[in-house]
Amino acid sequence: MFENQVKNVWVVFFVMALAFSAGSVALAVQIDLSVDDCIKCHSEEPEQIATNGGAHKTEINCQECHQGHRPISQNNIPACSDCHSGSAHYEVAEPCIGCHNPHQPLKISIVGDQKQVCISCHAAPEQQMADNPSPHATFACTFCHAETHGNIPECLSCHEPHSASMTQANCSTCHQAHMPLVVTYPDSTASELCAACHDSAFATLAASKAKHSQLACADCHAGKHKSIPACTDCHDFPHPKAMHERFPNCADCHNIAHDLNK
Ligand code: HEC
Ligand code: HEC
Ligand code: HEC
Ligand code: HEC
Ligand code: HEC
Ligand code: HEC
Ligand code: HEC
Ligand code: HEC
Ligand code: HEC
Ligand code: HEC
Ligand code: HEC
Ligand code: HEC
Structure with missing residues (x-):
């Protein structure tokens, strides 16, 4: 009995509140609000849902999230976890x-330093950084991937190239962003890229009349920076056995690989 009275008072309050805020619309408003009513008093949220609501437009409606309304329902704001559970990200x-703005859930604005949230979906980059320590591994993901999701910066926005002719496209030949100190490169790497730091080796080889000058740096120093091949990797032991036993170092007669002394 008492409960009913209280409820009736709230109904009166509510209709008054609606009347106050919506003027003549109130006449048509029932206590049972329908989804079509929301837009009569709220403009921003329906507008956002209409243009960028995504699954929150197609899969659900205002009232599946906002059950009831003030003043009868004091709290009609849902928790995301009411509907989203079962993944690390949630x-x-x-x-x-x-x-996330619930009314435009995929128009994501990323602010502040973020790492844990990113890792909830991208475990691999974090693992790569942990396994290969570098200054990059100490930064928040958003130090580089800032503002909008999926944004990828150029290395050159923070670093100088090794030579004037080197471009952003060259960086990934040798470096991976999440493990930049592990320098690896394909056999097709142009020798000019090595020359940015090894100009004398490049000049020596280019000036040599031996056939090695036809080879690229990466043909011999293959795969990984600072790898040094053995002559026998490619030539085996071409001379009589007795000679190799007497002079075990190819360099005794052939000088250096970059300038074979015949
Ligand atoms: C007749 C006008 C009117 C209609 C129709 C209306 N609202 Fe409201 N709504 C208001 C007013 C006024 C407030 C602010 C109330 C307050 O601050 O106590 C409000 C507040 C809210 C809030 C915020 C509640 C909070 O706790 O902060 C939500 C959510 C909301 N409305 C959702 C809806 C939805 C969903 C619908 C449609 C089913 C709807 N409203 C229909 C007038 C209306
Ligand atoms: C996926 C669930 C969901 C849907 C669908 C949804 N909302 Fe909301 N709405 C929320 C949440 C969560 C908040 C609280 C956001 C916050 O605190 O910033 C909110 C806040 C609001 C507010 C209060 C805003 C304020 O500044 O106080 C209004 C009004 C509102 N929603 C109206 C609507 C209307 C109208 C619709 C349908 C067109 C709708 N919502 C659809 C989840 C939803
Ligand atoms: C009433 C249930 C409900 C609530 C509450 C809810 N969601 Fe959703 N949401 C859904 C459904 C259903 C989908 C579509 C299926 C899915 O992705 O799980 C969805 C999808 C999404 C999507 C993907 C949108 C798309 O277009 O693919 C995002 C992002 C999202 N929700 C975030 C949130 C956030 C953040 C909150 C809390 C502010 C929230 N949701 C609250 C039901 C809800
Ligand atoms: C630091 C920003 C950030 C925070 C905080 C955040 N999200 Fe997300 N969320 C994202 C990004 C980025 C995506 C990926 C969107 C895409 O795939 O384009 C996403 C996607 C989603 C999706 C849809 C895709 C999917 O994989 O399910 C849902 C649902 C979702 N988030 C719910 C939540 C919930 C619930 C919370 C709070 C517990 C939350 N998000 C907190 C950034 C965030
Ligand atoms: C809910 C899961 C989710 C969260 C959280 C999330 N992402 Fe993503 N991210 C994705 C998916 C799915 C894709 C691939 C789809 C696409 O290209 O939009 C992606 C793509 C990316 C890409 C690559 C885009 C490209 O062009 O290859 C980057 C970079 C990225 N995310 C960084 C981040 C960062 C940084 C964070 C934390 C602020 C984050 N993501 C949070 C799911 C997520
Ligand atoms: C120092 C800058 C930097 C930091 C810090 C960084 N990234 Fe990246 N990330 C990049 C660049 C640049 C690329 C483009 C690919 C490349 O050049 O190797 C990339 C690519 C990606 C991609 C898409 C390609 C792939 O490898 O899957 C994802 C996803 C990604 N980053 C997520 C993250 C996450 C998550 C973090 C934090 C744990 C993070 N990144 C930290 C610079 C960075
Ligand atoms: C948002 C800025 C930013 C971006 C983008 C970025 N870096 Fe860095 N990087 C840094 C900072 C800051 C350091 C640590 C200070 C330093 O050594 O310059 C660093 C350190 C490094 C180091 C290690 C230096 C050392 O001596 O330990 C390498 C290598 C490197 N970056 C390469 C790259 C490459 C390659 C890319 C692109 C894939 C890239 N960086 C993208 C900011 C960035
Ligand atoms: C041909 C391979 C190669 C290319 C292409 C390359 N780098 Fe490097 N980079 C290296 C090597 C090798 C080192 C390590 C030198 C050392 O051990 O000191 C290095 C070191 C770095 C460092 C650490 C600081 C320094 O200068 O020694 C940064 C930063 C860097 N590279 C950025 C870049 C950027 C940006 C690009 C693209 C413009 C790029 N690299 C292209 C091979 C390359
Ligand atoms: C950013 C500059 C840089 C680039 C680009 C670069 N290197 Fe180096 N490289 C160095 C430095 C620094 C050293 C160490 C020199 C020392 O220890 O005296 C080095 C050492 C070497 C060594 C000698 C290792 C040893 O044990 O003596 C070889 C071989 C080498 N680099 C090959 C290459 C090749 C091949 C390329 C091209 C794919 C290349 N480098 C690109 C900077 C670079
Ligand atoms: C990556 C493979 C490779 C490595 C390592 C290598 N070479 Fe060669 N070398 C070649 C090729 C290819 C030729 C050209 C063969 C031809 O055209 O007949 C060649 C040619 C030669 C020739 C003949 C030169 C000429 O101009 O006719 C000599 C001598 C030689 N190599 C010695 C060496 C020595 C000594 C080493 C070690 C310091 C070495 N090579 C390391 C691949 C290699
Ligand atoms: C035919 C194979 C071969 C080619 C091609 C080659 N190298 Fe080498 N390089 C070697 C070998 C073998 C050594 C070890 C010392 C020696 O025998 O000459 C060496 C040594 C080096 C060293 C360390 C010693 C020094 O001279 O500083 C560097 C740096 C180097 N190479 C860089 C390069 C660069 C840069 C290129 C391309 C311009 C190149 N190499 C092309 C086989 C080669
Ligand atoms: C005692 C001196 C000596 C030693 C040690 C030596 N070579 Fe030679 N090598 C020669 C001479 C001399 C030639 C013939 C030069 C010419 O024809 O111009 C030659 C020729 C070659 C050729 C070219 C063969 C051809 O058919 O054109 C290769 C390849 C070669 N040596 C590789 C090696 C390798 C690899 C080693 C070490 C395992 C080595 N040599 C050790 C003296 C030596």
Whole structure:
């Protein structure tokens, strides 16, 4: 009995509140609000849902999230976890609405230093950085991937190239962003790229009349920076056995690989 009275008072309050805020619209409003009513008093949210609502437009509606309305329902704001559970991303400590506006859930604004949230979906880059320490591994992901999701910066926005002719496209020949100190490169790497730092080796080889000058640096120093091949990797032991036993070092007669002394 008493409960009913209280409820009736709230109904009156609510209709008054609606009337106050919506004027003549209130006449048509029932206490049972329908989804079509929301737009009569709220413009921003329906607008956002209409243009960028994504699954929050197609899969659900206002009232599946906002059950009831003030003043009868004091709290009609849902928790994301009411509907999203069962993945590492839905367990992150950061507040969901820091990145997601529920009315345009995929228009994500990324602010502040973020790492844990990113790792909730991208475990591999973090693992790569942990396994291969570098200054990059000490930064938040958003130090580089800032503002919008998926944004990829150029190395050259923070670093100088090794030579004037080197471009952004060259960087990935030798470096991977998440393990930049592990320098590896394909056999097809142009010798000019090595020459940025090894100009004298490049000049010596280029000036040599021996056939090695036809080879690229990466043909011999293959795969990994600072690898040094053995002559026998390619030539085996071409001379009589007795001679190799007497002079075990090819260099005794052939000088250096970059300038064979015949
Ligand atoms: C007749 C006008 C009117 C209609 C229709 C209306 N609202 Fe509201 N709504 C308001 C007013 C006024 C407030 C602010 C109330 C307050 O601050 O106590 C409000 C507040 C809210 C809030 C914030 C509640 C909070 O706790 O901060 C939500 C969510 C909301 N409305 C959702 C809806 C939805 C969903 C619909 C449609 C089903 C809807 N409203 C229909 C007038 C209306
Ligand atoms: C996926 C669930 C979801 C859907 C669908 C949804 N909302 Fe919301 N809405 C929320 C959440 C969560 C908040 C609280 C956001 C915050 O605290 O910043 C909110 C906040 C609001 C507010 C209060 C805004 C303020 O600044 O206080 C209004 C009004 C509102 N929603 C109206 C609507 C209307 C109208 C619709 C349908 C067109 C709708 N919402 C659809 C989840 C939803
Ligand atoms: C009433 C249930 C409900 C609530 C509450 C809810 N969601 Fe959703 N959300 C869904 C459904 C259903 C989908 C579509 C299926 C899916 O992706 O799980 C969805 C999809 C999404 C998507 C993907 C959108 C797309 O277009 O692919 C994001 C992002 C999202 N929700 C974030 C949130 C956040 C953040 C909150 C809390 C502010 C929230 N949701 C609250 C039901 C809900
Ligand atoms: C630091 C920003 C950030 C925070 C905080 C955040 N998210 Fe996300 N969320 C994202 C990004 C980025 C995506 C990926 C969107 C894409 O695939 O384009 C995403 C995608 C989603 C999706 C849809 C895709 C999927 O894989 O399910 C849902 C649902 C979602 N988030 C819910 C949540 C919930 C719930 C919380 C809070 C527990 C939350 N998010 C916190 C950034 C964030
Ligand atoms: C909910 C899961 C989710 C979260 C959280 C998330 N991502 Fe993603 N991310 C994805 C998916 C899925 C893709 C691939 C789809 C695409 O290209 O949009 C992607 C793509 C990317 C890409 C590559 C884009 C490209 O062009 O190859 C980068 C970079 C990226 N995310 C960085 C981040 C960073 C940094 C964070 C943390 C702020 C983050 N992501 C949070 C799911 C997520
Ligand atoms: C120092 C800058 C930097 C930092 C820090 C960084 N990234 Fe990246 N990331 C890049 C660049 C540059 C690329 C483009 C690919 C490349 O050049 O190797 C990339 C590529 C990606 C991609 C798409 C390609 C791939 O490898 O899957 C994802 C996803 C990604 N980063 C996520 C992350 C996450 C998650 C973190 C934090 C744990 C992070 N990144 C930290 C610079 C960075
Ligand atoms: C947002 C800025 C930023 C971007 C983008 C970035 N770096 Fe860095 N990088 C740094 C900073 C800061 C350091 C640490 C200070 C330093 O050594 O310059 C660093 C360190 C390095 C180091 C190690 C230097 C050392 O002596 O330990 C290498 C190698 C490197 N970066 C290569 C790259 C490559 C290659 C890319 C592109 C794939 C890249 N960086 C993208 C900011 C960036
Ligand atoms: C041909 C291979 C190669 C290419 C291409 C290359 N690098 Fe490097 N880079 C290296 C090597 C090798 C080192 C390590 C030198 C050492 O051990 O001191 C290095 C070191 C670095 C460093 C650490 C500081 C320094 O200058 O020694 C940065 C930063 C860097 N590279 C950025 C870049 C950027 C940016 C690009 C693209 C413009 C690029 N690299 C292209 C091979 C390359
Ligand atoms: C950013 C500059 C840089 C680039 C680019 C670079 N190197 Fe180096 N390289 C160095 C430095 C620095 C050393 C160490 C020199 C020392 O220890 O005296 C080195 C050493 C070497 C060594 C000798 C290792 C040893 O044990 O003596 C070889 C071989 C080598 N580099 C080959 C290459 C090749 C091949 C390329 C091209 C794919 C290349 N480098 C690109 C900077 C670079
Ligand atoms: C990556 C493979 C490779 C390595 C390592 C290598 N070479 Fe060669 N070398 C070649 C090729 C290819 C030729 C050209 C063969 C031809 O055209 O007949 C060649 C030619 C030669 C020739 C003949 C030169 C000429 O101009 O006719 C000599 C001598 C020689 N190599 C000695 C050496 C010595 C000594 C070493 C070690 C310091 C060495 N090579 C390391 C691949 C290699
Ligand atoms: C035919 C194979 C071969 C080619 C091609 C080659 N190298 Fe070498 N390089 C070697 C060998 C073998 C050594 C070890 C010392 C020696 O025998 O000459 C060496 C030594 C080096 C060293 C360390 C000693 C020094 O001279 O500083 C560097 C740096 C180097 N090479 C860089 C380069 C660069 C840069 C190129 C391309 C311009 C290149 N190499 C082309 C086989 C080669
Ligand atoms: C005692 C001196 C000596 C030693 C040690 C030596 N060579 Fe030679 N090598 C020669 C001479 C002399 C020639 C013939 C030069 C010419 O024809 O111009 C030659 C020729 C070659 C040729 C070219 C063969 C051809 O058919 O054109 C190769 C390849 C070669 N040596 C590789 C090696 C390798 C690899 C080693 C070490 C395992 C080595 N040599 C050790 C003296 C030596």
